Amino acid sequence: MSGIPLGESPLAGNSLGGGNPGPESAPQVVSLGRMAWRRFLRNPFAVAGLIVLLFFVIAALFARFIAPFNPARIDLLAANLPLGSGAHILGTDELGRDIFSRLLYSSQVSLLVGFSVAFVSVFIGTLIGAVSGYFGGLIDTFFMRMVDVFNSVPLLFLNILMLAIFGSSFVLLICILAFTSWMGVARLVRGTFLQLRETQYVEAAKALGTSNWRIITYHMIRNATAPIIVNATLMIGGAILSEAALSFLGLGIQPPQTSWGQMLSNAQQYMLTDPLQAVYPGLCILVVVLAVNFIGDGIQSAIDPRRKVRRPRRRLGR
Amino acid sequence: MNAPELAKKQYLLETSGVKKYFPIKKGVLNRIAGYVQAVDGLSFGIFPGETFGLVGESGCGKSTLGRVVLNLQRATAGQVLYDGRDLTKLQMKEMRNLRRELQIIFQDPFGSLNPRLPIKDIMGEPFRVHERVNKREIDEKVIELMHLVGLDPARRNSYPHEFSGGQRQRVGIARAMALHPKFVVADEAVSALDVSVQSQIINLFMRLQRELGLTYLFISHGLNVVRHISDHVGVMYLGKLVEISLTDELYSHPLHPYTLALLSAIPQPDRAKKSQRIILQGDVPSPANPPSGCRFHPRCPYAQVLCRQEEPLLQGTGEDHRVACHFPLG
Amino acid sequence: MKVPLLEIRDLSVGFQAEQGILKAVDRVSLKMEEGKTFCLVGESGSGKSVTSLSVMRLIDYDGGDILSGEIFFHGEDLVRKSQEEMIKLRGYKLAMIFQEPMSALNPVFTVGDQIAEAVMLHQNKGKKEACQDAIEMLRLVGIPAPEVRARQYPHELSGGMCQRVVIAMALVCKPEVLIADEPTTALDVTVQAQILDLLRQLKAELNMAILLITHDMGVAAEVADQITVMYAGVMVEEGTVEQVFSHPYHPYTLGLLKSIPGYESKRGMDLYAIPGNIPSLAQLPQGCRFHPRCVLAQEKCRLEEPVPHDLGSGHMVKCWLSESAEMSESTAEKR
Numbered sequence: 001m002s003g004i005p006l007g008e009s010p011l012a013g014n015s016l017g018g019g020n021p022g023p024e025s026a027p028q029v030v031s032l033g034r035m036a037w038r039r040f041l042r043n044p045f046a047v048a049g050l051i052v053l054l055f056f057v058i059a060a061l062f063a064r065f066i067a068p069f070n071p072a073r074i075d076l077l078a079a080n081l082p083l084g085s086g087a088h089i090l091g092t093d094e095l096g097r098d099i100f101s102r103l104l105y106s107s108q109v110s111l112l113v114g115f116s117v118a119f120v121s122v123f124i125g126t127l128i129g130a131v132s133g134y135f136g137g138l139i140d141t142f143f144m145r146m147v148d149v150f151n152s153v154p155l156l157f158l159n160i161l162m163l164a165i166f167g168s169s170f171v172l173l174i175c176i177l178a179f180t181s182w183m184g185v186a187r188l189v190r191g192t193f194l195q196l197r198e199t200q201y202v203e204a205a206k207a208l209g210t211s212n213w214r215i216i217t218y219h220m221i222r223n224a225t226a227p228i229i230v231n232a233t234l235m236i237g238g239a240i241l242s243e244a245a246l247s248f249l250g251l252g253i254q255p256p257q258t259s260w261g262q263m264l265s266n267a268q269q270y271m272l273t274d275p276l277q278a279v280y281p282g283l284c285i286l287v288v289v290l291a292v293n294f295i296g297d298g299i300q301s302a303i304d305p306r307r308k309v310r311r312p313r314r315r316l317g318r
Numbered sequence: 319m320n321a322p323e324l325a326k327k328q329y330l331l332e333t334s335g336v337k338k339y340f341p342i343k344k345g346v347l348n349r350i351a352g353y354v355q356a357v358d359g360l361s362f363g364i365f366p367g368e369t370f371g372l373v374g375e376s377g378c379g380k381s382t383l384g385r386v387v388l389n390l391q392r393a394t395a396g397q398v399l400y401d402g403r404d405l406t407k408l409q410m411k412e413m414r415n416l417r418r419e420l421q422i423i424f425q426d427p428f429g430s431l432n433p434r435l436p437i438k439d440i441m442g443e444p445f446r447v448h449e450r451v452n453k454r455e456i457d458e459k460v461i462e463l464m465h466l467v468g469l470d471p472a473r474r475n476s477y478p479h480e481f482s483g484g485q486r487q488r489v490g491i492a493r494a495m496a497l498h499p500k501f502v503v504a505d506e507a508v509s510a511l512d513v514s515v516q517s518q519i520i521n522l523f524m525r526l527q528r529e530l531g532l533t534y535l536f537i538s539h540g541l542n543v544v545r546h547i548s549d550h551v552g553v554m555y556l557g558k559l560v561e562i563s564l565t566d567e568l569y570s571h572p573l574h575p576y577t578l579a580l581l582s583a584i585p586q587p588d589r590a591k592k593s594q595r596i597i598l599q600g601d602v603p604s605p606a607n608p609p610s611g612c613r614f615h616p617r618c619p620y621a622q623v624l625c626r627q628e629e630p631l632l633q634g635t636g637e638d639h640r641v642a643c644h645f646p647l648g
Numbered sequence: 649m650k651v652p653l654l655e656i657r658d659l660s661v662g663f664q665a666e667q668g669i670l671k672a673v674d675r676v677s678l679k680m681e682e683g684k685t686f687c688l689v690g691e692s693g694s695g696k697s698v699t700s701l702s703v704m705r706l707i708d709y710d711g712g713d714i715l716s717g718e719i720f721f722h723g724e725d726l727v728r729k730s731q732e733e734m735i736k737l738r739g740y741k742l743a744m745i746f747q748e749p750m751s752a753l754n755p756v757f758t759v760g761d762q763i764a765e766a767v768m769l770h771q772n773k774g775k776k777e778a779c780q781d782a783i784e785m786l787r788l789v790g791i792p793a794p795e796v797r798a799r800q801y802p803h804e805l806s807g808g809m810c811q812r813v814v815i816a817m818a819l820v821c822k823p824e825v826l827i828a829d830e831p832t833t834a835l836d837v838t839v840q841a842q843i844l845d846l847l848r849q850l851k852a853e854l855n856m857a858i859l860l861i862t863h864d865m866g867v868a869a870e871v872a873d874q875i876t877v878m879y880a881g882v883m884v885e886e887g888t889v890e891q892v893f894s895h896p897y898h899p900y901t902l903g904l905l906k907s908i909p910g911y912e913s914k915r916g917m918d919l920y921a922i923p924g925n926i927p928s929l930a931q932l933p934q935g936c937r938f939h940p941r942c943v944l945a946q947e948k949c950r951l952e953e954p955v956p957h958d959l960g961s962g963h964m965v966k967c968w969l970s971e972s973a974e975m976s977e978s979t980a981e982k983r
Contacts, residue, residue, distance in 0.1 A: 200430035204493065207390055209417030210447045222434040375836035376807075482925045483692075512691035512926060513863065514941075517907035517919040524918065539836065546909030546919065565915060583841040585866025587893060587905055597845055598838045601806040 039302040046298020049291035056288055060107040069098035071105040072256040093277060094270065102258050103280055109259040110240050110288070113174060117239035120178035122232045125185025130216050130224075132186070133193025144190070147183045155180045156245065163251040173252055177242050185231050192224040226303040233296035237289040244285055260285050329363035329399070330533050331387065331501055336360045336396035338379070338386050342606060354606045356382040358557040359396070361632070364550075366500075369527065369534040371548030371565065373541055373580070377602055379557040380537045384503040387535060388420050389413060400501065418448055421494040425506035427486035431478040437489050438474035444496035463492040467522060484515035488522070495526060503535045508543060520547060541584050545569055550638075553577045556613040557605055559632055563639040573635060573646040576614050612644065620645055651723065652679040653857050654703070654825050659717035661698050661707060663929075670929040672698040672712065674881045678859075680825065680874075685851060685858040687872035687889075689865060689904075693926050694878040696861045700827045703859070704744050705734045721825070740770040743818035747830040749810035753802040759813045760786075760798025763820050770821050785816040788853075790846055808839035815846065822854055829861045844871050865904055869893050877901045880927055880937040883956075887963035897965045899942045936968065944969055 040046055059066060068087055075096035090099040128147075132140040162176050196202060197220075205215050240260075246252035247261030248268075255262070260281035267278035337359055344351040356379040364370040374380045385391040387398055389405040398405040400420070408416065424430035431440055441463050442456040451459070461471040467488040478486055487507065494502055504523065508516045524547060526532060538544050544551055545565055552562040553574065561574040572578045579596045598617050603609055609616050615625040624644050632642040661673040673695040680686050688696040701707040703719055705726060719726040721742070726734070738744075746752050754762060763782035767773050773781070779798070786794035789812040802810055811831065818826060828847065832840040848871055851858055862868055868875055868889070875892040877885040877900065885898040896902045905911055906920035913919050924941040927933055933940050939949040948968050957970045 200424045200426055201432040203390065204422070204424060204430050204490070205432075205443070207388060207417065207420075207422045208444050208447050208493075209414040210443070211414075214447070219432055219435075223432065225434075375838060482928075484925055513865070513904055513907050514691060514922040515925065517909070517921040518923075520909065521918045521921055524916070540909075541837065542909040546913070546915055579838060583837040585840070585844075585864060585870045587865040587869045587908055588911055595841060595845075597841050601808045601839065602836070 036299075036302040040298050043298045043301065045294045046302075049294030049298065052287060052291035053295060056107055056284075056291075057111060059104055060111050063101075063104040063108055067098075067101035067104045069101045071097060071102040071258055073097060090280060091274075091276070093266065099263075099277065099280060102263060103260075103284060106258050106260045106263055106281065107284065107288075109170075109253055109257060110243060110261075110285070113170075113177070113243040113259070114236040114240040114288075114292075116174045117177040117181065117242075118232045118235040120174065121182040121235060121239075122185050122228060124178065125182035126189050126221070126224075126228060128182070129186040129189025129191075130193055130221065133190035134197060134212065134216050134220070136194075136197075140190070143186070147186055150180070150183050159242070159246060160249065160251055163246065168251055168254050170253070170257070173243065173246070177239055177246075181235065181238065181242070185228065185235070188227055188231055189224055192227055193220060196220045196223055226299075230296050230300045230303075233292060233299060237292040237296075240285060240289055240292075328366075330366040330401065331535070332363040332397075332399045333387065334361045334397045334399070336383070336386055336398060337394045338382050338391060339394045352606055354604075355379075355557045355608060356605060357386060357393075358608075360559050361396075362552055362559060362562055364501075364533060364535060366533050367527075367531055368549040369536050369547050371544035371551040372535060372537045372554060373539065373544050373551060374554035375539060375580075375602055377556075377605060378554040379605065380554050381505055383554070384422065384505045384535060384537050388422055388503055390422070418444075418497040419500045420503075421497075421499040421501070422503045422505060423487075423490055423494045423507045425510055427483045427490060427510060428478075430490050431486055433478055436475050436477055437481070440478070440489060441474075441492045441496060444493060448497055459496070463496055466495065466526075467492045482515075483511055484518060487511060487515075487519055491519075491522065491526070495530065498530060499532070501533045501535070503537065505537045506539070507536075509538060509540055516543070523547060541581065553580065556602065556608050558613055558642065560614065560643070561639075561641045562632070567639055571639075573639065573641040573648075574614075574643045575618050575620055575647060578647060612642075620647075652720075653682055653722070654678075654680040654859075655718075655720040656699070656703065657718045657720070659699065659702060659719065660715040661695070661702050661712050662715045663712050665930065667930050669713075669715075671715070671932075672881055672929060673702065675717070676876075676878070676883055678876060680857040680859060682824070682857055683851065683855045684873040685847075685860055685871050687860045687862060687868040687875045688878055689862060689868045689875060690878035691863055691904075691926055693880060693929065695881040696878050697829055699878075700744070700829050700859060700861050703825075703827060704738060704742060705729070705731065706738075706744075736770075739766050739818070739823075740821045741823055742825050742827070743821070743823035744827040744829065745811075745814050745818045745831050747833050749807060749814045749834065750802065752814050753810060753817075755802055758799050758801055759805070763798075763813070763817045766817060766820050781820055782816070785820045786813070788850070789813075789816045789819070790842075791816075807835055808842060811835060811839075811843055812846070815843075815850075819850060819854065819856075823856060825857050825859065826851075827859045827861070830863070831860070832867065833863070840867070847871060865893075865908060877904070880932060881929065882937060883964075883966060884938065885963075885965045885967075887959075891959075891961075891963040895963070897959060897963070897970060898938075898967050899944055899969070900938050903941075936966075 075092070077096065090103070092098055128143050132143040159176055159180060163173070166172055202215060202219060205219050210219070243252055243259060244261030244264065247259050248265040250265060253259040253262050263281040264278055267281070270277055336357060338357040339353040339355055341350045342352045342354060343349065360383060372380050372383065382391065386393045389398065389408070393406050405413065405416070431437070438457070438460045441460050445451050445456050445459055460474055464471045464474060469485060469488050469492070478489070481489070507523070508519050511519060520543060523534070527534065536544060536547055548565050550562065551565050551568045552559050553568070553576065554560065555576050561568065561572065561577045568577065569581065572581055579598050582594065582596045596619070600617050603613070603616065611627050612618070612621070612625040612630050615621040618625065622645065628644070630642045630644045632640050634640045635646060656676060656678040658675045658677055659673060660671060660675055662669040662671045676695070676699055678686065688699060690696045698707060698712060701710060702712070702714055703726065707714065708731065714727050717727065753759065760779055760782045763785060764775065764778035767778035767781045768775065783794045783798050786797055791797050791809065791812055797805070802813070805813065831847070832843050835843060844867065847858065860868070860871060872889045875887060875889055876883050877892065877898065879900050885892060885896070885901045892901065893905070896905055900922070903920065903922040907922060909919060922941050927937065927940070935951050936942070936945070936949040936954050939945040942949065946968060954966045954968045956964050956966050958964055959970060
């Protein structure tokens, strides 16, 4: 029992024995979540990332109202208009489609792919990781070797192969991307669960006769959420990039649907004559992925309780 | 309770020849290179309504024994009889039902409560696992429990980190008491607490025993605490019971040299009670490679040739006093 | 009177928190002499560790600030020294040992090298000479076959051995002051007895002053010459071991002693328990900090902080009850 008043214990220990003030009147008691949120808000990069992402999400949600043109409308008379041509703010492509509108609708697709893939793969990864970490033994060995196998396959080629065999549909794209990106989460969750399995509150739950399923889903998952959220956030960026890559290769989103990757693919023919066509979607991808990564890092440092001041400070007074 | 009265009664919990070995794995192929003999052939019994104190230094296997007794870790060999039933042979489902009667309270008031759950959910969990009750009933029962252990029910929505160590330990005790267990293992349950809070919790343990008729297996390295709370005391050294007796008898007439050394090593705040200190040489050997014969012989000031060769058995020397030593102190 | 070796005068230490500055230590004073052991006794949050870390000026690294007060060592104020100057003193004239022996040792160096390191750093000796010193020191702290042990790594040694190594490391430069923060708390009773015995021996041999921090009244009674009892950042009672243990005065000291199982209570009977919990630094009570838990608290205790009162021959107590004779009779009764 050291007397160093760091961490939560001495500060949180609430006044006196029985006659304690209720939670309403107890001051200074801040929930862990709110404390993390406060730390998050103090991180300028994370906040900027959040604002940018929100901006894109809103733009995607309301694309239909914001977009001045139908993104698929072909108007050969207005083809290849440059930047700032009247109603076509960012100009048009070789078929006369409005680039700004196409960007808006593309963000719908890219973000939806990003979020869905992150969600599905986190779900698969968490399930496998949790079961492996909790039960251990042969189950663990089996799943972890499976992770090793998945990690040894050149995933881009696997993706291309599967899309080439099964054809390209939106749902299939999400499934295939998720199918090839759950391993990181599985490993992470397994590691966390291996630690949590040894905690006394898990042992206490076992001593109460709680079923394994309930221990995993009720007691343990909520203690693993922090790293899972961080990982999921970072995964959104990865999924957007993968989608862009596959669409660029012509295997992802198919016309008339559009995505940033597909726009890039389209723009490559005109790189010399109209490089701006490639710059817009490329910039969108860069900015969104960067924003998502900033948010992920922000959450990471906001919830990591081991962050501690480790430098001598100027003394007060004197 | 006095001795003859106890003798007539049946044990509530009895172990015979209980062993718990942990394999030591080595190399790439997880080859078993040996065993840690955490608990090596223990036989003792606990009467209903009493407190059995188990003392010993770290690594002596006392915590492992507590878990084996509750079948949280399956014994490698031997029997654990609870109320006439052998726990080591029960089916999963039977065992799960029996968990209502067998409970454990942990040492670490920080680690034993799920940090992400408000304490009302922590204390309400036993009801959700074992009883079909609705939310309101659980709430009522939780409030009742909080009164029982001396917590303010107004704070039931708070999270563990908002409480002090002593209060957290009360939450852990409430959780264990929720289903009115019969047998409770307290594993170093007061060791991590500050002195002034420790005595409150010890009093709580004794009050709950009186009110609910509990039987305790009280595991601790704190000899003062064990003396205060226990009816019988067992002393463990390297996975073996070396001495077992009624509390007052053991503390006033220790027969095993280890018990004597242990007792003399307690720092005494009362300067009048200061006794001659026996300072043992060396450290506790590893339980993976225990000494031959009597496991205490390398550190024993009275060791003879016999002690190195032959293992002493736990034998009765008098009324309710058993010791595992070739040359017990007289 | 002799000039004390180390003197703490009105030391206050604070930590920056969201609620403002929390004072972990409030006007603590201490005088230490050569060849004596001083014990700071208290529960968690009493400020005993913060006081010791302040003497080493390690508190700066833990986010603490020395708000006021002086720490004189050989007449020089440590509070005014820079970290660079402190580095020269730490591990040389002032040494410290911590609670966890395992984490105080670097797992990738042999214990001999770690001890020799300190010698080479402070005493300008060559590697060979330093290693010789290290082995000599290991012998002094009672490690058998020190030549062999010096070439081993920390994980090859037991907890008690590691604590001996840590002590050897602290003492190899023959410090004048040794600060031991709960040095035996992580150890078993039989090993604790060995280590306490060792500290007592070494103190006599090296004629150093020891500042021992502990929560265990028993340990304090065993080894201390002088005792200071702390509660919630303030000193509540101070005196020789005889004065504090044979004639405890402050209700808190008394309560602490009586809470120990076996001190006065009979087996199976309810133990004496100080009601309530240790207050958090953010919500310290007004007046005497102990008053909400004190059975003898008066109106005055709630309003005004007690001033130190000398009961004679250096037995100091900070309690209003000590001022009035009739009150002291009622405490005597409670006793």
